[in-house]
Amino acid sequence: MSSPEMRFLAVFNRHLIAGGEDQSHNLEMQLLRERGHRVDEYLVDNREIENLGLIRTGLRTIWSQESYREMRKRLHAHPYTAVLVQNAFPLISPSVLHACRAEGVPVLYFIRNYRLFCLNGYFFRDGQVCEDCYQQSIPLAGIQHRCYRGSLAGSVTTATMTVFHRTIGTWKRCVSGFVALNPMMRDKMVTAGMDAGRIFVRPNFIHPDPGCGAGERRGVMFAGRLSPEKGVDWLARTWIEEKIEIPLSIYGSGPLESVLGELAASSPYVSLMGRCASKEVLGALGQSRVLVLPSLWYEGMPRIILEALAKGTPVVAAKLGGMQDLVQEGENGFLFAPGDSKSLKMQIQRLFTDEANWQRLSLGARRSYEERYTADRAYLSLMMILEQVQAQPYPS
Numbered sequence: 595m596s597s598p599e600m601r602f603l604a605v606f607n608r609h610l611i612a613g614g615e616d617q618s619h620n621l622e623m624q625l626l627r628e629r630g631h632r633v634d635e636y637l638v639d640n641r642e643i644e645n646l647g648l649i650r651t652g653l654r655t656i657w658s659q660e661s662y663r664e665m666r667k668r669l670h671a672h673p674y675t676a677v678l679v680q681n682a683f684p685l686i687s688p689s690v691l692h693a694c695r696a697e698g699v700p701v702l703y704f705i706r707n708y709r710l711f712c713l714n715g716y717f718f719r720d721g722q723v724c725e726d727c728y729q730q731s732i733p734l735a736g737i738q739h740r741c742y743r744g745s746l747a748g749s750v751t752t753a754t755m756t757v758f759h760r761t762i763g764t765w766k767r768c769v770s771g772f773v774a775l776n777p778m779m780r781d782k783m784v785t786a787g788m789d790a791g792r793i794f795v796r797p798n799f800i801h802p803d804p805g806c807g808a809g810e811r812r813g814v815m816f817a818g819r820l821s822p823e824k825g826v827d828w829l830a831r832t833w834i835e836e837k838i839e840i841p842l843s844i845y846g847s848g849p850l851e852s853v854l855g856e857l858a859a860s861s862p863y864v865s866l867m868g869r870c871a872s873k874e875v876l877g878a879l880g881q882s883r884v885l886v887l888p889s890l891w892y893e894g895m896p897r898i899i900l901e902a903l904a905k906g907t908p909v910v911a912a913k914l915g916g917m918q919d920l921v922q923e924g925e926n927g928f929l930f931a932p933g934d935s936k937s938l939k940m941q942i943q944r945l946f947t948d949e950a951n952w953q954r955l956s957l958g959a960r961r962s963y964e965e966r967y968t969a970d971r972a973y974l975s976l977m978m979i980l981e982q983v984q985a986q987p988y989p990s
Contacts, residue, residue, distance in 0.1 A: 658687035665693035691768035700770040700987040718891035770983040775895040776916035799972035806906040807880025813841035820848030825888035908955040926959040
């Protein structure tokens with residue numbers, strides 16, 4: 595399985611603003627290339643949407659004949675070991691999965707969100723977890739509430755895509771293996787009736803190793819998209835209302851930027867740092883005493899938590915989704931009840947009142963990274979999954 599002659603085709607629909615999925619795609623390609631494998635890429639960019647228009651974009655989201663033909667052509671031209679699909683939404687579409695089956699090439703579909711069951715992919719609406727469309731044959735609630743970016747047309751299109759491909763058996767017949775980020779994701783898929791034998795759990799990873807932080811550690815930091823599901827506005831308000839007199843630095847950009855700017859202006863302990871390059875965020879993690887992640891949705895596997903662990907920075911996170919798998923209570927950080935300001939304050943203060951405890955958690959954080967989230971671990975896991983799906987790439 596580890597022969598340098600293995601050749602992969604990576605499929606990725608780029609986002610307008612690069613985020614965690616883009617990072618994951620790039621790292622997976624780097625991981626394979628550094629180990630001597632050849633990786634070709636089939637990339638489509640969302641900037642094309644402006645030229646396509648609403649109707650053509652909608653039709654391509656449901657079934658892209660362009661992507662189907664291009665995939666058949668590429669798979670026929672080279673003997674690929676497997677196709678790795680990181681994101682096919684919206685322009686590539688699940689049609690590429692049918693192309694893979696037609697050519698008999700195994701395909702791994704990486705699950706980064708919950709779009710198979712929820713129109714916005716988050717299981718989140720109106721400031722809280724929402725599963726109204728989960729296990730429903732038609733996601734009527736999602737259409738009614740315009741859950742895809744507040745757009746009726748977009749919500750109808752996304753609903754049609756998921757229902758159409760569920761109806762024609764795309765997820766059952768045309769995927770060799772689903773790669774979920776955490777056990778909860780896998781459980782959601784299995785409960786929805788998907789084949790448990792084709793769903794594998796494999797976490798994200800950090801590469802290269804950024805090294806543990808050194809020197810004096812100060813304050814608490816948040817880094818991520820400044821949007822409602824991240825709970826960052828709640829975090830800033832909690833900091834002010836609970837009178838937490840510890841510096842909180844908020845890194846990132848997004849729709850809540852102006853709101854957070856007003857909150858930061860009203861408190862000497864809250865600072866809005868803006869969007870920073872990855873290198874700067876890693877540097878800040880290595881100088882911070884704590885990373886806090888108050889997300890209100892079922893996070894898959896936030897890369898910022900893995901980066902904090904690699905830097906030896908303890909994490910305080912909401913006990914929800916993939917965060918509760920990453921943060922081991924009392925080993926590399928603490929968990930708090932989602933939306934519970936008293937619980938958050940208590941856990942934060944624990945990390946500023948007992949130096950010996952912080953040192954132990956810092957060592958535990960670094961150990962978590964070394965044992966679970968390195969490139970070597972990720973590569974071994976990917977090879978094991980490939981070995982299993984190659985035995986029977988598709989259901990008969």
